[in-house]
Each structure stands twice: as C-alpha cells, then as structure tokens.
Amino acid sequence: xxxxxxxxxxxxxxxxxxxxxxxxxxxxxxxxxxxxxxxxxxxxxxxxxxxxxxxxxxxxxxxxxxxxxxxxxxxxxxxxxxxxxxxxxxxxxxxxxxxxxxxxxxxxxxxxxxxxxxxxxxxxxxxxxxxxxxxxxxxxxxxxxxxxxxxxxxxxxxxxxxxxxxxxxxxxxxxxxxxxxxxxxxxxxxxxxxxxxxxxxxxxxxxxxxxxxxxxxxxxxxxxxxxxxxxxxxxxxxxxxxxxxxxxxxxxxxxxxxxxxxxxxxxxxxxxxxxxxxxxxxx
Amino acid sequence: xxxxxxxxxxxxxxxxxxxxxxxxxxxxxxxxxxxxxxxxxxxxxxxxxxxxxxxxxxxxxxxxxxxxxxxxxxxxxxxxxxxxxxxxxxxxxxxxxxxxxxxxxxxxxxxxxxxxxxxxxxxxxxxxxxxxxxxxxxxxxxxxxxxxxxxxxxxxxxxxxxxxxxxxxxxxxxxxxxxxxxxxxxxxxxxxxxxxxxxxxxxxxxxxxxxxxxxxxxxxxxxxxxxxxxxxxxxxxxxxxxxxxxxxxxxxxxxxxxxxxxxxxxxxxxxxxxxxxxxxxxxxxxxxxxxxxxxxxxxxxxxxxxxxxxxxxxxxxxxxxxxxxxxxxxxxxxxxxxxxxxxxxxxxxxxxxxxxxxxxxxxxxxxxxxxxxxxxxxxxxxxxxxxxxxxxxxx
Numbered sequence: 001x002x003x004x005x006x007x008x009x010x011x012x013x014x015x016x017x018x019x020x021x022x023x024x025x026x027x028x029x030x031x032x033x034x035x036x037x038x039x040x041x042x043x044x045x046x047x048x049x050x051x052x053x054x055x056x057x058x059x060x061x062x063x064x065x066x067x068x069x070x071x072x073x074x075x076x077x078x079x080x081x082x083x084x085x086x087x088x089x090x091x092x093x094x095x096x097x098x099x100x101x102x103x104x105x106x107x108x109x110x111x112x113x114x115x116x117x118x119x120x121x122x123x124x125x126x127x128x129x130x131x132x133x134x135x136x137x138x139x140x141x142x143x144x145x146x147x148x149x150x151x152x153x154x155x156x157x158x159x160x161x162x163x164x165x166x167x168x169x170x171x172x173x174x175x176x177x178x179x180x181x182x183x184x185x186x187x188x189x190x191x192x193x194x195x196x197x198x199x200x201x202x203x204x205x206x207x208x209x210x211x212x213x214x215x216x217x218x219x220x221x222x223x224x225x226x227x228x229x230x231x232x233x234x235x236x237x238x239x240x241x242x243x244x245x246x247x248x249x250x251x252x253x254x255x256x257x258x259x260x261x262x263x264x265x266x267x268x269x270x271x272x273x274x275x276x277x278x279x280x281x282x283x
Numbered sequence: 284x285x286x287x288x289x290x291x292x293x294x295x296x297x298x299x300x301x302x303x304x305x306x307x308x309x310x311x312x313x314x315x316x317x318x319x320x321x322x323x324x325x326x327x328x329x330x331x332x333x334x335x336x337x338x339x340x341x342x343x344x345x346x347x348x349x350x351x352x353x354x355x356x357x358x359x360x361x362x363x364x365x366x367x368x369x370x371x372x373x374x375x376x377x378x379x380x381x382x383x384x385x386x387x388x389x390x391x392x393x394x395x396x397x398x399x400x401x402x403x404x405x406x407x408x409x410x411x412x413x414x415x416x417x418x419x420x421x422x423x424x425x426x427x428x429x430x431x432x433x434x435x436x437x438x439x440x441x442x443x444x445x446x447x448x449x450x451x452x453x454x455x456x457x458x459x460x461x462x463x464x465x466x467x468x469x470x471x472x473x474x475x476x477x478x479x480x481x482x483x484x485x486x487x488x489x490x491x492x493x494x495x496x497x498x499x500x501x502x503x504x505x506x507x508x509x510x511x512x513x514x515x516x517x518x519x520x521x522x523x524x525x526x527x528x529x530x531x532x533x534x535x536x537x538x539x540x541x542x543x544x545x546x547x548x549x550x551x552x553x554x555x556x557x558x559x560x561x562x563x564x565x566x567x568x569x570x571x572x573x574x575x576x577x578x579x580x581x582x583x584x585x586x587x588x589x590x591x592x593x594x595x596x597x598x599x600x601x602x603x604x605x606x607x608x609x610x611x612x613x614x615x616x617x618x619x620x621x622x623x624x625x626x627x628x629x630x631x632x633x634x635x636x637x638x639x640x641x642x643x644x645x646x647x648x649x650x651x652x653x654x655x656x657x658x659x660x661x662x663x664x665x666x667x668x669x670x671x672x673x674x675x676x677x678x
Contacts, residue, residue, distance in 0.1 A: 184359050185398040189412040189463070190387035199414070203402040 020146045031153040034099065038152050041095040050087050054078045061264060065271035073267070077260035086235065086257045093234035093261065096152060096227070097220045100159040104216050108164045109209065112171020113197065122172070129165045137162045137223060141230050155227030163219035170212025174205025210273030214266060221262050235261070286467065286499040287333040287356065292365030294351050294523075297322030300363045313522055325351040326362070327523035335466075336497040340514030342504050348523040349503045353469050356501065357390045358382055369467065387416055391460035395472035397452045399444040405431065405455050406440040412463040430462035431455075433492065450481035457485075461492075470502045474509065486513050507550055511535075519543055531555070552672050553637040558630045558652045561671030562661030565651075569603060571595035571619055576611035579603055579619060590648050592659055593623050599659045601625035602648050629653045632660060636672060639663055 045053060054075060062071035081090050115122040140161050144154035178201050186196040202209070224236035235257045242251030295303035303322035306315075313324045326348045333339045343349045354360040356367060358374060367374045370389055377385055391412065399408050407414075409430050413423035431440050434454040444452055453473060460468050474482045490513060493500065504510050510517050511531040518528040527539035535555060538544040566586040569579040571593050583591050583605050590604040601623040611622045628642045629651050642650050649662040 179396075179398070181394050181396055181398040182400065184354075185392070185394060185400075187359055188357055188386060188390070188392040188469075189415055189459075190383045190385075191415050192383060195415055199411075200400060204400070206402070 016143050027147040031148040034153045038095050042092050045091040050082045061268050065268045067271055070267045074264050081257050084253045089235045089238050090257055093224055100156045100220050101217050104160045104164040104167055105213055108167025109171050112168045115172040116175035133165045137226050150231040152232050154230050155232035159220050159223040159227055162223050163216045166215035167212045171209050174208030175201050178204045207273050214269040217265050284335045285332045286335040288368040290330050290366040292326055292329050292355055293363045294325035295322050295363045296325055324523045329525050331518055331528055333499055335499055337515045338500045338502055338513055339516050340502045340504055340510040341518045342510045343520035344505055347520040349520050350471055353471055353501055353503050357386055389465050390467050391463045391465040393456045393460050393470040393473040395475055397456045399452055399455055401444055404441050408455055409458045409462050427462050430458040434458045449477050467499045472503050554635050556636045556671055558634045558663055559632040561668050562652045562663050563667050565662050569593045571600055575617050576608045580608040592651055593619055598657045599651055599653055602627050
C-alpha cells in the first residue's frame with residue numbers, strides 16, 4: 001500500500017524553478033556586478049607588496065580598537081599567513097567576507113529596525129529567522145547555483161542568508177532595550193519618529209547592533225569552507241582541497257589562517273563597539 | 284487664569300476600556316473590574332484645573348494613577364475619555380503632527396529617573412528639544428548654556444550623564460526642560476530618586492527658579508513633605524480617584540476622609556507649624572521714647588518676665604534683660620539706649636517651627652515674631668513651641 005507522499009520537495013523545486021525562469025536575468029546581472037566588485041577588491045589588495053597591506057591593516061586595527069596588543073597581533077598574524085603562502089587566499093576570503101557582511105548589514109539593520117518598531121513585522125520576521133538559522137547551511141548552496149552560478153557570488157548569497165539573522169535579531173533587541181523613559185523623553189520633547197530613531201534609539205542601541213554585526217562576520221567566516229564547495233576560492237578553497245587530497249598539514253595551515261582572520265576581526269569589532277560605551281560610563 | 288483644565292478624564296488599560304468605565308460609573312470596585320473584564324483602571328473620572336504660574340502637586344501612593352494622569356496631559360498616554368484643555372487648546376483632539384508641535388511649544392517634562400540620553404553630553408542633552416525644533420547650532424548652544432548656568436552646572440557641559448552624581452543628573456533634566464521656554468513643566472516624581480538632603484536642595488532651587496520664571500508646573504510626588512513644601516495647591520489621589528484637593532493647610536487641618544487623615548498623620552509637624560500658630564502675645568513692651576530702665580524693670584516684675592522687647596517708631600528695636608536694666612539703674616541711666624541689645628534674631632510669621640528650634644537653643648531670650656514692617660506680632664518661647672507641636676501631633 002502506497003501512502004500518499006506530500007510533495008514538499010517538488011513544490012519548493014517548482015517555486016525555485018519558476019523564480020529562476022523569471023528572475024534569473026536580475027540575479028545574473030547582480031552576480032556580474034558583484035563578481036566584478038570582488039575582483040576589484042582582490043586586485044586592490046594584491047597590487048601592493050604584502051608588507052604594505054600588513055602595515056595598513058595593522059594601522060587600521062590599531063586605529064579602530066585603540067589597543068596596541070590588537071595591533072601587534074594583527075601584524076604577527078598576517079605575517080604568519082604570508083609566510084605560510086596563504087596571502088592570496090586570505091585576501092580573497094577577506095573580500096568575500098567584506099562584501100557579504102556589507103550586504104548582510106545593509107539588509108539586517110533595516111529589517112531589525114522594522115521588527116523593533118512594528119509588532120506585525122516582528123511576528124512575521126521571527127519565524128523566518130528561526131528557519132534560516134536551523135536549516136543546514138549546505139542547503140542554501142543548491143539554489144545559489146541556478147540563481148548566481150558557480151563561484152564567489154553564489155557563495156556570497158548563501159553566506160548572506162546564513163549570516164544575516166543575528167544582525168536582524170540584535171538590531172531589534174537593541175532598539176527594544178532602549179529604556180522606556182528615554183523613549184518617553186524623546187516623545188515628550190516633540191520628536192518625530194525619524195528624529196527619535198536616529199537621535200535616540202539607534203545611538204543607544206549601537207553597542208548591541210555592533211555585537212550583531214560582529215556575529216554576522218563570524219558566521220560569514222564559518223561559511224567560507226562550505227562556500228568553497230560551489231567554487232569560492234580563498235582559505236575555504238584551500239581547506240576543501242586539503243580534504244579532497246588528504247593533505248593534513250596544508251589543511252591545518254589554512255584552518256589557522258581562518259582562525260587568525262577571525263580573531264583579528266572579532267577583537268577589533270569588540271573594542272570598537274565597547275569604546276563609545278566607556279566614555280559614557282564614567283570613570 | 285486657568286492654564287490647564289482637566290474634565291472627567293478616564294484611563295482604562297485593557298481589552299475593553301469602555302466597558303471598564305461603564306462599570307466604574309456603576310460603582311463596581313477596581314479589583315472586581317480587573318477580575319471580570321481584565322481591565323485595569325488607571326485614572327477614574329478626574330477633574331481639576333491649574334492656574335497660570337501655579338505649582339500643583341498631584342500626590343498619591345504608587346498605583347494611585349498619578350503618573351498615568353500626568354502622561355495624559357501631554358498624551359504620552361491617550362486618555363480613554365474626557366477632555367483636557369491646555370492653554371485653551373483641546374489636547375485630546377490633536378492629530379499626531381499637531382500634538383508634536385504642541386508638545387514642542389507648551390509642554391516640557393522632567394522624569395523620575397532623569398531619562399537623560401547616555402550618548403549625549405550635558406550640553407547636547409539640554410539642547411535636545413531645541414535640536415528637534417531645528418534651531419540653528421549657535422543659537423541652541425547659547426540657550427542651552429543659559430539653562431545650564433541657571434541650574435548651576437556651568438563647567439560640566441561636556442561631561443556625559445554617567446559621570447555626574449544623581450543630583451547633578453536631575454539638574455541636567457531640569458535644564459533640558461528649562462531650555463525650551465515652554466510655559467508648562469510636567470515633573471514626574473522629579474526628585475524622588477535623590478538622597479533626602481539633595482532632594483531638599485533641589486526643592487529649594489525649584490522654588491527660587493519658579494520665583495523668576497512663573498511657569499505653570501504640575502508636580503507628581505508620593506512624598507507629602509515635598510508636596511507641602513512646594514505645592515501652591517495639592518491634589519491627593521487614591522485608586523485613580525481624586526480624594527481631596529486644596530491648599531496644604533486645608534488638607535492638613537481638614538482632611539476629607541480617613542484615607543487623607545491617615546496620609547497626613549505622619550507629617551513632620553515641625554515643618555508645617557509656623558511661628559504664627561505657636562507664638563504668644565507679648566505680655567508687655569517697653570517704649571524706647573518714654574520708658575527708662577526703671578519703668579522697664581517695673582513692667583518686667585509686674586508680668587513675671589526676665590526681659591522685655593523695646594519698641595521704637597512702632598517697630599521692634601531690641602531686647603533688654605532684667606539684669607541689664609538693674610545695672611543701668613545703678614549707673615543712673617535715664618534711657619534704655621545703652622542696655623538695648625539690637626542684634627537679636629527675629630523670625631517671620633510663616634517661619635516653620637523646625638527653623639525656630641535652633642534659634643531658641645542658642646539664644647537666652649524669647650524669639651520675637653515680626654511682620655513685613657518689622658512690627659512685633661508675638662514671641663515664641665520653648666514652652667509655647669513644644670505645646671504647639673504636641674497638640675497637633677496627637678490630633
């Protein structure tokens with residue numbers, strides 16, 4: 001006896017096929033633009049001698065974090081990466097993370113604001129985020145290919161989908177956590193909704209929002225290996241190749257490279273988020 | 284002139300506010316309404332008015348609806364029914380944009396926990412209301428600085444709120460409201476989060492500022508001493524109703540019901556009772572123009588007192604003790620000129636007892652009570668003060 005099989009997979013496939021048929025021209029256009037963007041960033045990072053880029057990154061890290069330990073770690077970490085001959089791979093990984101984080105933040109912050117200010121939007125967005133976060137990341141790779149083709153852009157698409165939820169959630173949380181009395185004060189002094197948002201709610205939620213962006217970056221980093229399965233280059237590609245050829249040493253080297261990038265980005269973001277707070281907390 | 288008129292305002296929170304009001308009017312109790320309809324009564328049919336330039340204190344325990352009521356005035360909370368007129372405008376009928384403009388122009392607010400913006404400096408906090416109105420930068424900084432100087436915070440304008448003490452933070456809150464030049468200030472438990480000593484300082488300062496500004500102030504408080512000190516009139520609330528309204532003395536001497544009586548029984552009488560109500564008529568006086576030491580001493584003996592106040596040109600000049608008068612007689616003086624102490628402490632009719640006690644403790648004469656023209660109206664001696672306090676305390 002055959003039990004009727006509910007065609008979940010077939011329905012989703014039909015929907016995606018339909019979307020691909022009708023939207024592919026737009027997504028392929030987007031892919032072309034983004035792909036050019038990534039190429040530019042990578043070639044800009046690869047153009048000067050690595051030592052110049054190392055110094056620039058060190059200076060940037062020190063400037064954002066105002067902490068010499070983080071500056072020193074940045075320099076030594078990048079030096080090790082260069083020494084392990086992973087410089088090119090690291091630069092393409094950075095470009096990939098930069099672009100996907102920009103897109104994720106560009107989508108995540110407005111969505112977070114919407115969810116914080118409208119109860120209806122909150123009720124719609126929350127379950128979608130739950131699905132996005134629990135669905136295995138590999139699954140996003142499949143539709144990425146028909147929409148964006150093999151390579152970096154498809155990887156960026158799946159990375160954005162995978163990494164945007166914390167940015168939305170923490171933006172929403174940050175705004176909701178602004179003390180009620182402060183919101184009342186803004187209202188009582190006759191602020192319009194946008195004045196209230198930009199002069200009171202967002203600045204006060206800043207630390208939480210930056211924590212969200214930080215998590216988004218970390219998730220994007222954890223996605224680089226998975227994204228390598230559809231042809232994204234970079235450190236993830238190195239790891240993927242090492243797995244296929246069982247090159248243990250090479251695999252660990254690339255893995256250490258990812259860890260170094262993660263630590264630099266995380267510490268810089270944390271310091272940057274916490275810095276404004278310290279001035280306001282008093283001595 | 285009436286600046287704020289509140290007519291029959293109700294605020295009911297919950298799924299069916301209209302039903303709540305209906306039951307309220309039928310006399311169903313607050314607890315029963317909550318149980319049957321899940322509606323919470325915030326404010327129940329409140330009417331009162333505030334005159335221009337007056338400080339009205341709305342007083343009640345927590346849960347009495349006083350904070351809800353003050354938020355209805357600027358519609359941070361929308362009243363369920365009733366009318367509120369502020370400066371002859373029906374606030375309840377304003378649309379969102381009109382309401383925003385109206386708040387900008389007329390109503391500023393000071394909050395219990397200060398509600399300062401932590402990411403802005405003191406100056407930028409104070410200038411917030413002006414920034415919202417798009418006042419140009421130089422001008423709003425100038426006006427904000429004026430307000431900061433007014434509240435005595437000059438030199439702190441570049442600090443962040445978290446770097447200031449509680450008292451200083453609330454000065455910033457006050458300055459933020461003052462910078463706006465609105466004619467009405469709503470103060471929601473503005474001083475309740477402060478230490479008692481600082482609270483008392485802030486109350487004094489508010490009264491001093493008010494002497495100059497003459498704003499209309501609605502002040503929310505749960506502290507009766509505070510209400511008595513700063514309120515021109517007091518509205519006492521319980522469970523969303525107004526139980527009694529009137530001047531401090533009306534409420535103290537003539538409480539409307541047992542609730543009010545209980546509320547006022549713990550009042551520190553030493554702060555409320557004034558010199559006028561505990562002074563005695565002076566038994567005798569010496570006249571500088573006609574009395575010499577001898578007649579002054581005779582008056583003292585006759586009235587069994589150990590000293591006498593001297594009057595000149597119908598005004599209080601000083602005090603002569605019996606010993607000094609005897610000395611003068613021995614020396615053969617004919618006038619009181621040499622023996623009259625003129626640097627004596629005096630109090631006015633409305634000086635509270637609490638300020639007279641230390642004077643009595645350090646002087647060896649009764650404390651004279653004088654009016655504006657420096658005429659002697661009475662004297663306070665230890666016995667009369669204690670009797671006055673004891674009598675009110677047990678009522």
